[in-house]
Amino acid sequence: xxxxxxxxxxxxxxxxxxxxxxxxxxxxxxxxxxxxxxxxxxxxxxxxxxxxxxxxxxxxxxxxxxxxxxxxxxxxxxxxxxxxxxxxxxxxxxxxxxxxxxxxxxxxxxxxxxxxxxxxxxxxxxxxxxxxxxxxxxxxxxxxxxxxxxxxxxxxxxxxxxxxxxxxxxxxxxxxxxxxxxxxxxxxxxxxxxxxxxxxxxxxxxxxxxxxxxxxxxxxxxxxxxxxxxxxxxxxxxxxxxxxxxxxxxxxxxxxxxxxxxxxxxxxxxxxxxxxxxxxxxxxxxxxxxxxxxxxxxxxxxxxxxxxxxxxxxxxxxxxxxxxxxxxxxxxxxxxxxxxxxxxxxxxxxxxxxxxxxxx
Numbered sequence: 001x002x003x004x005x006x007x008x009x010x011x012x013x014x015x016x017x018x019x020x021x022x023x024x025x026x027x028x029x030x031x032x033x034x035x036x037x038x039x040x041x042x043x044x045x046x047x048x049x050x051x052x053x054x055x056x057x058x059x060x061x062x063x064x065x066x067x068x069x070x071x072x073x074x075x076x077x078x079x080x081x082x083x084x085x086x087x088x089x090x091x092x093x094x095x096x097x098x099x100x101x102x103x104x105x106x107x108x109x110x111x112x113x114x115x116x117x118x119x120x121x122x123x124x125x126x127x128x129x130x131x132x133x134x135x136x137x138x139x140x141x142x143x144x145x146x147x148x149x150x151x152x153x154x155x156x157x158x159x160x161x162x163x164x165x166x167x168x169x170x171x172x173x174x175x176x177x178x179x180x181x182x183x184x185x186x187x188x189x190x191x192x193x194x195x196x197x198x199x200x201x202x203x204x205x206x207x208x209x210x211x212x213x214x215x216x217x218x219x220x221x222x223x224x225x226x227x228x229x230x231x232x233x234x235x236x237x238x239x240x241x242x243x244x245x246x247x248x249x250x251x252x253x254x255x256x257x258x259x260x261x262x263x264x265x266x267x268x269x270x271x272x273x274x275x276x277x278x279x280x281x282x283x284x285x286x287x288x289x290x291x292x293x294x295x296x297x298x299x300x301x302x303x304x305x306x307x308x309x310x311x312x313x314x315x316x317x318x319x320x321x322x323x324x325x326x327x328x329x330x331x332x333x334x335x336x337x338x339x340x341x342x343x344x345x346x347x348x349x350x351x352x353x354x355x356x357x358x359x360x
Contacts, residue, residue, distance in 0.1 A: 013062035037201040040211035082156030088147040090135040097131035121153040273357030282328040284352035297347040
């Protein structure tokens with residue numbers, strides 16, 4: 001990707017806290033106007049990476065470039081980067097107007113311009129008329145909007161959002177993530193969103209980076225990472241997935257794979273490992289009579305061990321091939337459910353399966 005003036009480029013970034021390696025060799029290129037997510041479990045390094053971009057924390061090894069400028073050694077106030085913290089960090093004794101205006105006062109912006117820019121920022125986040133209220137008089141969603149307005153009012157080159165929805169209830173989270181996406185698209189502002197919730201990242205971001213243990217695991221669009229995970233961690237972190245361990249009997253195409261229960265599977269592609277796993281999503285599994293299954297499908301048999309009725313779908317856990325296989329089926333009124341301990345035949349077409357190595 002060719003750099004544009006507003007690209008954010010991270011080159012071989014590493015951070016240590018004493019003996020603890022928190023980030024290790026991170027390389028990323030985030031395009032101008034892109035809505036990007038850092039996704040990973042607690043302790044993966046995603047918030048540390050976001051704070052490094054903002055200029056908080058220890059000076060990292062490597063480089064951070066914003067719009068082609070190396071900002072690695074610059075203090076936060078000289079980077080022109082806006083950050084919305086998880087706690088919102090609003091001043092409780094100041095009005096909404098004064099909270100939003102705080103950064104402009106620190107930059108010694110003229111009074112008339114401050115008023116104009118604050119009113120414009122409040123209008124952007126649909127809080128016109130709320131300027132005289134205090135944070136305690138606002139809902140959680142409104143407080144979040146104030147925090148975003150306070151960041152936007154200084155006209156940052158990059159907007160950083162550190163799990164901004166984590167303090168909101170489930171319904172408000174859904175509504176607010178749509179509002180954030182709409183605002184980002186309207187402003188065309190390069191935005192980085194940190195979350196541990198894959199649904200949030202998938203629904204609002206153009207691309208995402210999955211981190212684990214301070215190491216970048218994979219970068220791509222939500223659909224590409226879901227369909228083509230680069231390793232087992234990414235596959236299992238990005239939604240429910242089935243993992244069927246196999247030994248490789250023949251590596252050349254068509255490969256021959258053997259499950260732990262001894263079932264031989266003809267896999268159309270070549271593989272490059274001695275052991276691995278076939279991964280496939282629960283919605284890719286068909287429950288049907290093996291004789292009527294589609295050509296080219298992998299046929300397995302097992303028994304129903306658990307049934308979860310989730311309204312729009314039913315989730316089954318099937319004991320098969322010495323493992324637990326999840327199935328998700330859409331539900332319509334009156335559909336019959338499989339009974340616990342019922343014998344069931346499974347079929348998964350190989351185009352819905354991916355082989356991932358677990359050892360060379």
